[in-house]
Amino acid sequence: MIRLGLCCIFKSEPIKFRRTTAKYLLSLGQRGRAAFLADLCRHNADALYRALQFCAANGIGAFRINSQILPVKTHPEAGYDLDRLPGGDRIVERFKTCGAFSRENGIRTTFHPDQFLVLSSPKADVVRRSVADLEYHAMVAGWVNADAINIHGGGAYGDKATALRRLAAVIEGLDRDIRDRLTLENDDRVYTPADLVPVCRQTGVPLVYDIHHHRCLPDGNSVERTTEAALSTWNREPLFHISSPLNNKTGPCRPHHDFIDPRDFPDCWRDLDFTLEVEAKAKELAVLQLKRDLNLL
DNA sequence: AGCGGTCAAGTTGAT
DNA sequence: ATCAACTTGACCGCT
Numbered sequence: 001m002i003r004l005g006l007c008c009i010f011k012s013e014p015i016k017f018r019r020t021t022a023k024y025l026l027s028l029g030q031r032g033r034a035a036f037l038a039d040l041c042r043h044n045a046d047a048l049y050r051a052l053q054f055c056a057a058n059g060i061g062a063f064r065i066n067s068q069i070l071p072v073k074t075h076p077e078a079g080y081d082l083d084r085l086p087g088g089d090r091i092v093e094r095f096k097t098c099g100a101f102s103r104e105n106g107i108r109t110t111f112h113p114d115q116f117l118v119l120s121s122p123k124a125d126v127v128r129r130s131v132a133d134l135e136y137h138a139m140v141a142g143w144v145n146a147d148a149i150n151i152h153g154g155g156a157y158g159d160k161a162t163a164l165r166r167l168a169a170v171i172e173g174l175d176r177d178i179r180d181r182l183t184l185e186n187d188d189r190v191y192t193p194a195d196l197v198p199v200c201r202q203t204g205v206p207l208v209y210d211i212h213h214h215r216c217l218p219d220g221n222s223v224e225r226t227t228e229a230a231l232s233t234w235n236r237e238p239l240f241h242i243s244s245p246l247n248n249k250t251g252p253c254r255p256h257h258d259f260i261d262p263r264d265f266p267d268c269w270r271d272l273d274f275t276l277e278v279e280a281k282a283k284e285l286a287v288l289q290l291k292r293d294l295n296l297l
Numbered sequence: 298a299g300c301g302g303t304c305a306a307g308t309t310g311a312t
Numbered sequence: 313a314t315c316a317a318c319t320t321g322a323c324c325g326c327t
Contacts, residue, residue: 012300019322074305123307188318
């Protein structure tokens with residue numbers, strides 16, 4: 001069975017997640033800031049619940065939660081704790097209700113922190129802040145029943161082998177509640193599946209295989225072979241990514257298309273049991289379209 | 298009501 | 313040395 005996943009937001013369904021910036025928060029007084037944040041975080045917890053309901057009602061088996069669900073959470077000056085906000089305990093309860101809904105309805109939830117989270121950096125402070133960001137993700141993941149916090153390998157700094165050794169060492173030092181959820185994804189500029197699989201084997205962290213990135217940044221291995229290697233790293237339902245490039249299909253990596261061209265879905269995935277996150281600008285419309293195109297209805 | 302400038306953070310590679 | 317691209321909005325604040 002193939003479970004298709006929706007990434008973060010909706011195209012036409014009126015479910016919106018709110019955001020803010022550190023700059024704006026710092027322009028507010030202490031009381032105003034706490035009230036503003038409580039309102040925003042409460043809104044996002046409610047929006048997440050509605051997002052999961054939409055997925056359950058429409059046969060979408062997975063939902064990627066935007067890392068900004070609690071925006072600016074780990075910022076050095078503007079960061080905050082929910083339990084210090086007015087009504088913060090009820091906001092946490094609301095997130096836990098999302099987790100219960102996820103469990104009861106079999107909707108998988110995941111996170112994909114953005115490019116600023118880098119565990120391979122030679123700069124200790126970058127790694128320290130990245131780990132702090134992972135702690136935030138793991139905390140929310142525990143509430144909402146997310147079993148994947150998916151990151152890229154980061155930079156190469158002119159020496160991939162050394163950077164990958166740093167990456168593995170940092171992963172091995174992470175707390176279990178992070179490490180048990182962490183996944184590594186091949187990217188389109190630096191780290192291929194062939195680069196990451198050894199780190200996955202060493203650390204027990206699974207590989208999220210992004211086939212579009214693999215086509216942009218090949219490593220000499222076929223899709224079939226890479227699929228097998230990726231599957232072998234998983235101790236739970238595997239998670240892969242698909243997207244279609246916006247313009248012509250050859251040449252360097254292009255931005256995402258509105259929809260998925262079903263020809264980009266490889267034959268060798270047809271009979272697997274896994275989650276496939278759909279990275280397409282038309283969001284839920286693209287997920288539902290791909291379901292039809294693959295006869296998964 | 299509509300629109301434009303802005304937004305925490307890292308790294309790479311084009312200029 | 314500088315800066316856009318990653319992804320891509322959503323927000324505030326001004327008109």
